[in-house]
Amino acid sequence: MEPIRTTKVTLVDLLDRILDKGVVINADVMISVAGIPLIGICLRAALAGMETMSQYGLMQDWDKNIRDRESECRKNNAICSNSFSRESLQNEKEQGPGVSSP
């Protein structure tokens, strides 16, 4: 069995890697935003196809919820530090329904 690496097949796999992982810089001079992993979630949702998503209907509400909170957060902190955004979104993720369990 050969490993595959075509863009179409593996975009979701790529997202799993480049949004959540990689070397982390913990420094005050970092810019990042709470919305970045969120973009990932939306894009993931689009890629998974709406049909599958609606089976797990809560996801949409949750998505809206997390979006609202994110824009709220963005208003409050025009620029968030990297570590802050990571932590807060990690928490959201842990609580979010329908993402991980089969």
Add this chain to the structure above:
Amino acid sequence: MSEARYIYCVIDNCGKKTLGNIGLENKKVYPISYKDIGVLVHDCLPQPYQSENQETVKSWLLSHERVVEKAWKKFKTVLPLSFDTIVKPDKENSAEENIRIWLRNEYKDMKQKLSQFKDKAEFGVQVFWYPKLVADRLMDSHQDLKSMNKEIQSKPIGTAYLYKQKLDQKIRTHMVEESKKCFKEFYEKIKVKVEDIKVEKIKKPENEKQMLMNLTCLLHREKSKELGDELEKIDEEREFSVRFTGPWPPYSFVS
């Protein structure tokens, strides 16, 4: 002003040469070095890349990955950073100086990681099963399920319905046990073929398939064949299918 720096990855023996306009939105990608290590960057505004337009985001993500891949080929080893990692200037230092300060502070750790991940790649291994096929097999092989199923046939509709629910519950319990058993069995088989392994979260079911395990494996980038052979054996079983992706830069192991 483009006074901030978007960072793609950490590399060894990076030299001074630009990699050309291969960055996000065709920005020029070039190294900033400290001693013999460095990072690949492009100049950008001190604000994150963000957009509501999915196509735009998608093209950024693919560009990020393309730069990391190119660097990986050219420099043999990379420590990739996640998307949208940007360093800005502060009162005392330019962004470039801030990056050098960071590299200086992390130098030992980065050198150690660069040698640790030399020629290594990560591979995604996702094993799925077809719950219906598994349930059918369990039904055939477990006497308690079999006899319960038989009993249902002889009951009036109302009672049969309740029995059916009870049976479903029982099958589910058996399937949970079965999934644990399979996970353990496959995990052991895969573990001996790789150098490091991470158990990732299971993703939601797609069509009639259900994800049983989601692993990220670290191994020599040229040595995926042995793992592939092992996975093929699992994939050939009627109840299971395997998704094998890679080689990826070692995103999951460098943080």
